[in-house]
Amino acid sequence: VTNSAPSMINLIGSESDSQRTLYPYVTGTSVVGIKYKDGILLAADMGGSYGSTLRYKTVERLKTVGKHSIIGASGEISDFQEIMRNLDELILYDNMWDDGNSLGPKEVHNYLTRMMYNRRNKFNPLWNSLVLGGVKNGQKYLGTVSMIGVHYEDNHVATGFGNHLARPLLRDEWHADMTFEEGVKLLEKCMRVLLYRDRSAVNKLQIAKITEEGVTISQPYALKTFWNFSAFQNPTAGAEGSW
Amino acid sequence: MSSIGTGYDLSVTTFSPDGRVFQIEYAAKAVDNSGTVVAIRCKDGIVMGVEKLISSKMMLPGSNRRIHAVHRHSGMAVAGLAADGRQIVARAKSEATNYESTYGEPIPVKELAERVASYVHLCTLYWWLRPFGSGVILGGYDRDGPQLYMVEPSGVSYRYFGAAIGKGRQAAKTEIEKLKLSEMTCRQGVIEVAKIIYGVHDEAKDKAFELEMSWVCDKSNRQHQKVPDDLLEEAKAAAKAALEEMDAD
Numbered sequence: 204v205t206n207s208a209p210s211m212i213n214l215i216g217s218e219s220d221s222q223r224t225l226y227p228y229v230t231g232t233s234v235v236g237i238k239y240k241d242g243i244l245l246a247a248d249m250g251g252s253y254g255s256t257l258r259y260k261t262v263e264r265l266k267t268v269g270k271h272s273i274i275g276a277s278g279e280i281s282d283f284q285e286i287m288r289n290l291d292e293l294i295l296y297d298n299m300w301d302d303g304n305s306l307g308p309k310e311v312h313n314y315l316t317r318m319m320y321n322r323r324n325k326f327n328p329l330w331n332s333l334v335l336g337g338v339k340n341g342q343k344y345l346g347t348v349s350m351i352g353v354h355y356e357d358n359h360v361a362t363g364f365g366n367h368l369a370r371p372l373l374r375d376e377w378h379a380d381m382t383f384e385e386g387v388k389l390l391e392k393c394m395r396v397l398l399y400r401d402r403s404a405v406n407k408l409q410i411a412k413i414t415e416e417g418v419t420i421s422q423p424y425a426l427k428t429f430w431n432f433s434a435f436q437n438p439t440a441g442a443e444g445s446w
Numbered sequence: 447m448s449s450i451g452t453g454y455d456l457s458v459t460t461f462s463p464d465g466r467v468f469q470i471e472y473a474a475k476a477v478d479n480s481g482t483v484v485a486i487r488c489k490d491g492i493v494m495g496v497e498k499l500i501s502s503k504m505m506l507p508g509s510n511r512r513i514h515a516v517h518r519h520s521g522m523a524v525a526g527l528a529a530d531g532r533q534i535v536a537r538a539k540s541e542a543t544n545y546e547s548t549y550g551e552p553i554p555v556k557e558l559a560e561r562v563a564s565y566v567h568l569c570t571l572y573w574w575l576r577p578f579g580s581g582v583i584l585g586g587y588d589r590d591g592p593q594l595y596m597v598e599p600s601g602v603s604y605r606y607f608g609a610a611i612g613k614g615r616q617a618a619k620t621e622i623e624k625l626k627l628s629e630m631t632c633r634q635g636v637i638e639v640a641k642i643i644y645g646v647h648d649e650a651k652d653k654a655f656e657l658e659m660s661w662v663c664d665k666s667n668r669q670h671q672k673v674p675d676d677l678l679e680e681a682k683a684a685a686k687a688a689l690e691e692m693d694a695d
Contacts, residue, residue, distance in 0.1 A: 288547075295518065295543070298518075299514070299515040299516075299517075299539065301511075301672060
């Protein structure tokens with residue numbers, strides 16, 4: 204077995220290293236998702252950061268997958284586009300059977316997990332954390348997959364900073380069978396905290412809703428923020444000369 | 447036009463003295479003996495219908511699909527050897543997804559027809575391959591509007607306003623020529639195709655048959671899909687009524 208045999212290439216490669224993902228370039232930040240009475244709600248902002256620069260501000264990070272699911276992605280945007288190509292082909296072939304069956308959120312979540320885990324095993328990951336939510340035959344489903352293939356389902360999930368800032372809020376305030384208005388209010392609260400505290404967040408977000416009837420992804424809008432804290436008035440009061 | 451090609455019909459790579467390739471002609475016979483397939487191009491789309499001869503009462507209705515989606519915007523109706531037809535459909539699907547993957551837009555119907563025809567023709571060039579024993583009618587809707595193509599086992603492909611293959615093709619073609627296709631909508635076209643297929647079905651020679659129909663039109667959002675159940679039932683009823691009228695004469 205020589206060093207040029209296919210199984211050895213990725214282990215020792217020099218020129219093949221340039222083919223592997225080492226670090227992400229254009230990234231999206233948190234995605235937050237919750238189950239509510241009629242289905243699932245997902246929220247994500249429209250920012251695509253290029254390192255520390257907030258470079259792109261109309262990146263749609265929430266997308267429909269077939270009839271029954273929506274996906275939200277954080278991490279490398281180009282890898283998300285590749286994932287969408289694969290998913291669109293998967294759904295196309297599923298539709299062409301024309302047999303009355305269609306892939307539900309559980310199946311799509313499983314497919315994503317296989318994709319992410321197999322790439323991780325080749326040391327060439329798709330640098331994304333994904334949220335997959337959907338409703339099929341009355342059953343609500345909400346799951347997540349990370350770039351190393353860790354996957355789980357829960358009543359509320361988040362990626363990246365959302366795990367640290369949003370989920371504690373959700374653990375306290377989420378309850379089963381919230382109304383649409385309650386759900387959106389809770390998600391907006393999470394997104395506002397992320398906007399204050401996550402430096403890669405932008406104030407332009409979309410909320411996606413999926414129910415048995417279908418998918419709606421909202422038009423982009425901005426959150427109201429509050430900066431009128433007394434500590435911000437005359438900030439140098441205690442330390443003259445500083446700024 | 448049958449003739450014995452003794453000696454010159456053993457291989458697809460042999461020409462007869464009068465310039466014919468008999469193996470290809472024999473392949474066409476397999477298509478001629480199958481259930482009729484009719485397709486028309488209406489002003490807002492394509493309608494395709496197949497006379498599915500039921501070989502056994504044990505078969506579940508709706509099984510043995512003869513019309514397949516090739517991509518979102520196009521479908522293919524198959525006549526002749528079913529297994530050969532499946533290969534052609536698989537190849538067409540592959541060409542269509544490949545094109546979209548490379549060029550970012552759905553494959554133009556003309557391009558798809560050319561690729562399918564080229565593939566069918568390929569199998570008539572080598573002695574270690576046999577020609578496909580099936581012909582296909584490809585209907586699709588792209589930027590240039592609705593288009594209908596037919597590919598024969600010889601690899602020849604033409605664009606049509608109306609096409610028919612299989613047992614009742616002669617009678618079907620006569621009926622199609624009577625229709626004013628440029629003024630017809632697909633909704634009307636579905637009824638007409640059903641009438642034609644019921645009309646050419648030979649009650650004496652063949653037993654029962656199942657009608658399978660699909661369309662690609664403005665109403666279906668330019669997507670290829672089975673004709674909706676209510677319209678299909680309406681078409682079948684109209685076709686049966688038209689038959690009774692003819693019998694009454």
